[in-house]
Amino acid sequence: MSVSIVIKTLNEEKRIAATVEHALAALGGIQGEVIVADSGSSDRTVAIASGYPVLVVQIAPPALPSCGIGPQLGFQHARFDHICLLDGDMLLDDGFLAAALAFLAENPEVAGVTGHIEEMLVSSLEYARRVQRQGPEARTGSIDRMNGGGLYRRSAIEQVGHFSDRNLHGHEEFDLGIRLRSAGWRLHRLDRRFVQHFGHTLNSYLLLVRRWKNKYLQGVGELLRASWRRPYFFQLLRELPELKLWGMVYLWWAFSIALLLWLPDRTLALGLVLALLAGIVGLMSLRKGGLGMGLYTVAAWFFHAAALPLGFLRPRRAPAAPIESRILHQPEGAASGEAPQPQVFTKASS
Numbered sequence: 001m002s003v004s005i006v007i008k009t010l011n012e013e014k015r016i017a018a019t020v021e022h023a024l025a026a027l028g029g030i031q032g033e034v035i036v037a038d039s040g041s042s043d044r045t046v047a048i049a050s051g052y053p054v055l056v057v058q059i060a061p062p063a064l065p066s067c068g069i070g071p072q073l074g075f076q077h078a079r080f081d082h083i084c085l086l087d088g089d090m091l092l093d094d095g096f097l098a099a100a101l102a103f104l105a106e107n108p109e110v111a112g113v114t115g116h117i118e119e120m121l122v123s124s125l126e127y128a129r130r131v132q133r134q135g136p137e138a139r140t141g142s143i144d145r146m147n148g149g150g151l152y153r154r155s156a157i158e159q160v161g162h163f164s165d166r167n168l169h170g171h172e173e174f175d176l177g178i179r180l181r182s183a184g185w186r187l188h189r190l191d192r193r194f195v196q197h198f199g200h201t202l203n204s205y206l207l208l209v210r211r212w213k214n215k216y217l218q219g220v221g222e223l224l225r226a227s228w229r230r231p232y233f234f235q236l237l238r239e240l241p242e243l244k245l246w247g248m249v250y251l252w253w254a255f256s257i258a259l260l261l262w263l264p265d266r267t268l269a270l271g272l273v274l275a276l277l278a279g280i281v282g283l284m285s286l287r288k289g290g291l292g293m294g295l296y297t298v299a300a301w302f303f304h305a306a307a308l309p310l311g312f313l314r315p316r317r318a319p320a321a322p323i324e325s326r327i328l329h330q331p332e333g334a335a336s337g338e339a340p341q342p343q344v345f346t347k348a349s350s
Contacts, residue, residue: 001082004034004074004080005032006037006075006078006086007020008039008070008086008088009036009070011045012041012043013044019090020052022092023092026093033078034054034055035055035078036049037071037073038056046058046329056329059323059324060326061324066167066215068168071085072163072165072166072319075162077327082151084151086195089197090149090195093193096192103188110153111152111186112188113150115189117147117193117197118196140191142188144181145173156180160176161179164176167316167319169311170218170220178235178236178239212303212307215307217303217306218307218310220240221312221313225313225314242304246301255276
């Protein structure tokens, strides 16, 4: 069995060396390759990655950064039968690949297998909330998506046309998951660690603003647009609980605007709107265990709900079309024009 490990990056100079070293070590005894698929880093990410025996590729104009473009770029250059997807701030667990390959060999109907993501930095309210809610990242057994990555069967990806939709600034894992499941494949999470993840340490509210600017929050709207008129569109509507939540937020906004426009007593109207806001924040604070988490939860609702229609209306490019890119570094032997030879990495590779 052979594996192409794809590491998607954008300004990951702090973590990329450790990520690449763990990926190379994880290939111990396994035929494979490591590909760093960069979305246009402006720091030293590609320079650091180029110091290792890995393929480093980067998008080129007119391609633009997005969450979906990195995985597809890596897949475009991958050569082997299985694709393991990582972020540039993750440490692949030693032994995961062997366990995942064995599971796929025993379960031919499974397109992808992953494990648990251990969040190493939870000072941010975003990651604290993620750990607290026990969402899709924590479930074991059959799952609907592989958030954060995992090991995929190449033949399954080829059957559904493309690995990751370059148009998506978020929810690219769910998009891939529903395309695979609609084609009859299954996804599975093993009850073991897949990676350690070192997420953002940015203030949670600044992170929301950053995600608004880089269009990450438009991911749900873009996903709806990508799925429009597809056979699984209504299945997607049922499986995304956040759509119901954003719908409730829109009703809340509409009700508040109606109060402000139609109540003759503007002071009373404003008081009712603020009381409703305070009541919802208070309720979420009780549910989430503190005022800080309650305020952040409601703020996140507002950002996500506002971004959804913007994402839905964004123009799209063909997701399976080749991504404009350039090769920045190749393993020894490939740069001379020779066809890259299959490698079997040992523990010394790290």
